Amino acid sequence: MPEVTMTVNGQEASGDVEGRTLLVQFLREHLRLTGTHVGCDTSQCGACVVHVNGQSVKSCTMLAVQADGSAVTTIEGLASGNELHPMQAAFHENHALQCGFCTPGMVMSAVDLLQKNSSPSETEIREWLEGNLCRCTGYKNIVKAIQHAAAGDAA
Amino acid sequence: MSNKLVGQSIRRREDFRFLRGEGRYVDDIHRAGVLHAAFVRSPHAHAIVKNVNADAALAAPGVVGVFTGADLEKDNYGSIPCGWIITQRNGEPHHAAPHYPMTRDKARYVGDQVAVVVAETLEQARDAAELVEVDYEALEAVIDMTKAMEAAQIHDEAPNNLCYDWEIGDQAQVEAAFAKAHHVAKLDLVNNRLVPNPMEPRAALAEYDKGTDSYTLWSTSQNPHMLRWMLSGNVTDIPETKLRIIAPDVGGGFGVKIYCYVEETVCLWATKQVGRPVRWTSDRSESFLADAHARDHLTRVEMAMDEEGRFLGLKVDTTANLGAYLSNYATSIPTYFYATLLAGPYATPAIYCNVRALYTNTAPVDAYRGAGRPEAAYLLERIADKAALDLGIDPVEIRRRNFIQPDQFPYDTPVALTYDIGDYEASLDKALTMIDYTGFPARKEEARARGKLRGIGLSSYIEACGVAPSSLISRFGAGAGLWESAEVRFNATGTVTVLTGTHAHGQGHETTFGQLVADALGVPYDDVEIVHGDTSQTPMGMGTYGSRSMAVGGSAIVKACDKVIEKGKKIAAHMLEASVDDIAFDDGTFSVAGTDRSKTMAEIALAAYVPVDFPDGLEPGLDENAFYDPLNFTYPAGTHICEVEIDPDTGVTEIVEWVAVDDFGTVINPLIVEGQIHGGLAQGVGQAMLENGLYDLESGQLVTGSFMDYCMPRADNLPSFKVGYTNTPCTHNPLGVKGCGEAGAIAAPPTLISAIANALGVDHIEMPATSEKVWRMARSAAAAE
Ligand code: FES
Ligand code: FES
Numbered sequence: 001m002p003e004v005t006m007t008v009n010g011q012e013a014s015g016d017v018e019g020r021t022l023l024v025q026f027l028r029e030h031l032r033l034t035g036t037h038v039g040c041d042t043s044q045c046g047a048c049v050v051h052v053n054g055q056s057v058k059s060c061t062m063l064a065v066q067a068d069g070s071a072v073t074t075i076e077g078l079a080s081g082n083e084l085h086p087m088q089a090a091f092h093e094n095h096a097l098q099c100g101f102c103t104p105g106m107v108m109s110a111v112d113l114l115q116k117n118s119s120p121s122e123t124e125i126r127e128w129l130e131g132n133l134c135r136c137t138g139y140k141n142i143v144k145a146i147q148h149a150a151a152g153d154a155a
Numbered sequence: 156m157s158n159k160l161v162g163q164s165i166r167r168r169e170d171f172r173f174l175r176g177e178g179r180y181v182d183d184i185h186r187a188g189v190l191h192a193a194f195v196r197s198p199h200a201h202a203i204v205k206n207v208n209a210d211a212a213l214a215a216p217g218v219v220g221v222f223t224g225a226d227l228e229k230d231n232y233g234s235i236p237c238g239w240i241i242t243q244r245n246g247e248p249h250h251a252a253p254h255y256p257m258t259r260d261k262a263r264y265v266g267d268q269v270a271v272v273v274a275e276t277l278e279q280a281r282d283a284a285e286l287v288e289v290d291y292e293a294l295e296a297v298i299d300m301t302k303a304m305e306a307a308q309i310h311d312e313a314p315n316n317l318c319y320d321w322e323i324g325d326q327a328q329v330e331a332a333f334a335k336a337h338h339v340a341k342l343d344l345v346n347n348r349l350v351p352n353p354m355e356p357r358a359a360l361a362e363y364d365k366g367t368d369s370y371t372l373w374s375t376s377q378n379p380h381m382l383r384w385m386l387s388g389n390v391t392d393i394p395e396t397k398l399r400i401i402a403p404d405v406g407g408g409f410g411v412k413i414y415c416y417v418e419e420t421v422c423l424w425a426t427k428q429v430g431r432p433v434r435w436t437s438d439r440s441e442s443f444l445a446d447a448h449a450r451d452h453l454t455r456v457e458m459a460m461d462e463e464g465r466f467l468g469l470k471v472d473t474t475a476n477l478g479a480y481l482s483n484y485a486t487s488i489p490t491y492f493y494a495t496l497l498a499g500p501y502a503t504p505a506i507y508c509n510v511r512a513l514y515t516n517t518a519p520v521d522a523y524r525g526a527g528r529p530e531a532a533y534l535l536e537r538i539a540d541k542a543a544l545d546l547g548i549d550p551v552e553i554r555r556r557n558f559i560q561p562d563q564f565p566y567d568t569p570v571a572l573t574y575d576i577g578d579y580e581a582s583l584d585k586a587l588t589m590i591d592y593t594g595f596p597a598r599k600e601e602a603r604a605r606g607k608l609r610g611i612g613l614s615s616y617i618e619a620c621g622v623a624p625s626s627l628i629s630r631f632g633a634g635a636g637l638w639e640s641a642e643v644r645f646n647a648t649g650t651v652t653v654l655t656g657t658h659a660h661g662q663g664h665e666t667t668f669g670q671l672v673a674d675a676l677g678v679p680y681d682d683v684e685i686v687h688g689d690t691s692q693t694p695m696g697m698g699t700y701g702s703r704s705m706a707v708g709g710s711a712i713v714k715a716c717d718k719v720i721e722k723g724k725k726i727a728a729h730m731l732e733a734s735v736d737d738i739a740f741d742d743g744t745f746s747v748a749g750t751d752r753s754k755t756m757a758e759i760a761l762a763a764y765v766p767v768d769f770p771d772g773l774e775p776g777l778d779e780n781a782f783y784d785p786l787n788f789t790y791p792a793g794t795h796i797c798e799v800e801i802d803p804d805t806g807v808t809e810i811v812e813w814v815a816v817d818d819f820g821t822v823i824n825p826l827i828v829e830g831q832i833h834g835g836l837a838q839g840v841g842q843a844m845l846e847n848g849l850y851d852l853e854s855g856q857l858v859t860g861s862f863m864d865y866c867m868p869r870a871d872n873l874p875s876f877k878v879g880y881t882n883t884p885c886t887h888n889p890l891g892v893k894g895c896g897e898a899g900a901i902a903a904p905p906t907l908i909s910a911i912a913n914a915l916g917v918d919h920i921e922m923p924a925t926s927e928k929v930w931r932m933a934r935s936a937a938a939a940e
Pocket of ligand 2: 096097098099100101102103133134135136137354406407661
């Protein structure tokens with residue numbers, strides 16, 4: 001079994017995985033970082049989005065071995081200490097989550113959107129979220145949260 | 156009290172764990188030595204299972220066991236129950252066919268559980284499941300509802316695949332109304348099958364403890380006590396005292412997680428069998444196949460009217476698909492949660508409905524957000540539009556003419572319900588103003604200049620929520636009451652633990668119940684902790700669905716708080732050396748009327764647990780529970796209006812405006828209520844133009860079995876909904892609340908279809924109004940011009 005080593009939320013993590021082990025399985029099962037979720041088996045829901053070398057990636061669509069040597073950030077690594085990341089704070093303030101299952105992927109995806117486009121329009125936000133499904137919120141408050149985070153007035 | 160929290164948009168306290176990735180869903184829970192289950196599912200819609208050969212699977216690496224329904228049968232595992240008995244037209248009960256945890260004879264739908272493999276790792280379990288050889292004899296697949304009664308027999312217990320033939324209302328009265336009618340509007344409608352798809356797939360983790368001969372089952376359940384009741388009372392020999400069910404954080408439910416399923420039952424059995432914890436987490440493909448589906452009606456609706464468009468009589472004939480087996484509440488949905496709502500907000504004097512519910516070789520069908528009520532609202536609002544078109548009356552006007560008027564409440568409908576209160580025109584008027592109804596023709600013209608077809612549509616719905624008054628539903632055939640429980644427990648230091656029998660899976664009860672209790676007891680919000688979802692912690696409760704948590708569960712909490720205050724008064728009377736009758740309670744303080752002598756809630760709580768000189772008859776402790784059984788359903792109602800623009804060249808429909816005006820009675824937390832509306836609307840929009848659970852009529856394969864084929868609403872399909880309220884507080888619960896969880900899913904389909912049909916200039920378009928369907932209709936409409 002191949003061994004993989006990566007930096008996860010700033011800490012080195014390694015483990016023996018099967019060739020077919022997905023990055024999300026490595027995170028959830030080997031590292032017990034269960035904040036990253038699995039909502040589908042066709043790479044469409046985005047519940048599993050993490051950052052690999054700073055880019056949002058669906059971790060169900062990447063093998064653990066492909067992430068060997070990378071820097072991975074999961075939802076658990078986003079806040080600094082007790083202080084929420086501005087995107088997390090904006091989600092809270094705007095009631096952009098209900099059951100919370102899509103939330104980690106949504107937040108990680110939204111953070112990457114603002115890295116790429118610091119003031120997206122509503123249409124751009126909605127189009128960017130095409131790969132993230134939420135069954136609870138109807139998206140309006142997620143869009144609003146991202147707009148607020150972009151404007152820097154999360155709280 | 157000055158700073159009441161009820162009515163304020165308090166940000167949710169549960170958010171923090173979810174935002175940090177610290178939620179604990181079933182699949183996140185780890186138990187040492189856990190084994191993994193993988194199910195062998197039938198690839199056939201209908202087939203005799205002649206033999207299961209597990210030799211190769213048993214020899215595969217990591218496999219601990221391979222089991223079938225016969226193994227569970229040996230341990231007395233019985234059928235999963237359907238708890239609602241429908242009395243048919245002929246007076247007989249519905250034809251109940253058993254649903255064993257893993258089939259014992261035939262596979263009855265694609266995905267039916269035939270065997271289970273338990274192995275050290277999930278990969279090993281899945282690999283070995285592929286090695287299980289099942290010998291099937293394929294039979295004719297019964298998929299098409301219109302032919303099901305003449306097709307192959309699915310269950311011996313149900314001749315002609317008929318589960319029941321049921322009716323409600325006065326047929327003779329309706330016929331008389333039709334005989335004198337000026338006009339009868341008619342429509343044939345399909346209410347499309349839906350796959351609910353909460354984002355967290357179902358999961359189960361079972362652990363048997365030999366020392367105490369007891370079980371713990373972590374389950375993605377909306378109602379852990381009901382699940383325990385069914386497992387202990389019907390399916391297994393395990394007494395409730397030996398079965399603990401924990402429903403931790405649950406990632407959305409919408410109905411689909413109400414039920415007792417085969418997979419969790421099998422995990423429960425298997426953990427004792429193999430002596431280790433056993434887990435199963437559905438993947439999305441399995442969810443599509445084996446979660447309970449929803450809706451799936453074929454209906455003919457006819458409305459008789461006078462010259463002015465006043466409704467005289469309504470006749471409804473529905474065929475409902477219940478799927479291959481009866482899910483726990485399946486029988487009640489197309490009957491008592493559907494046809495009892497056929498008055499809608501209208502004063503139609505005579506109503507008759509006949510429902511034939513059928514077994515087919517498809518996944519079981521049960522409640523999903525709205526459950527029966529969306530089907531009722533859809534047909535009523537579609538026929539109201541058709542009636543308006545037929546008579547050349549404005550669709551707003553025809554609704555106005557038929558609304559039940561505020562002075563008619565309480566209003567007895569011809570279909571078994573009594574509405575307590577409402578003001579339907581108030582919501583309609585507000586919605587018309589919000590969308591600028593009179594400005595629509597100009598907007599339509601402006602859109603036409605851009606080559607777009609703009610349409611406007613509305614619906615005025617009513618629903619029955621706050622499920623449910625036990626005595627009423629027991630007359631309807633329910634096998635359980637739908638009261639709710641609460642326990643309000645002061646701790647010695649003055650903090651409060653509130654235990655509720657409801658369950659939150661996105662609704663934010665930790666926040667809203669906290670608001671309620673902080674106000675009622677005058678204690679700091681942060682000192683109130685809400686506990687739910689664990690049968691060994693909370694009192695027996697009925698869970699969360701049917702927009703019941705605040706109306707029924709919240710009322711139980713209020714009742715328990717009242718008891719705490721009564722008890723507190725006795726303690727205060729003793730401490731203040733006054734008579735109980737002279738003690739007043741306000742905002743967390745007990746005081747002697749007309750004096751400045753008082754005690755705070757915290758002082759009373761401490762004294763309750765340090766009862767140094769309590770007199771005879773005054774018990775220590777400050778911990779009260781209450782059960783609340785509602786006196787009636789609650790009746791939220793409202794009007795939604797939307798505007799769409801259709802590109803006739805592509806058929807793409809853009810929703811450009813949506814206003815939702817709802818009367819939910821008192822609103823505890825507007826932010827959370829608005830979120831519930833948005834979510835319900837998204838699901839309703841999904842039903843109206845995107846989602847379709849489609850089986851191949853020949854093979855019975857689920858054609859829309861993944862997110863690639865089943866179109867879930869995405870952010871770019873939806874508009875920014877505008878929300879408004881009116882308020883006629885519920886008359887029969889202490890909070891005046893009615894419930895808000897399902898309104899959007901009920902109102903959205905008829906609203907959107909109304910707007911699309913209006914844009915296309917047609918009477919009706921079938922759901923889902925996909926771009927292709929819209930494009931075809933736009934083309935034929937253009938060709939006809
Ligand atoms: S789990 Fe659905 S996209 Fe990764
Ligand atoms: S909050 Fe439940 S799926 Fe998005």
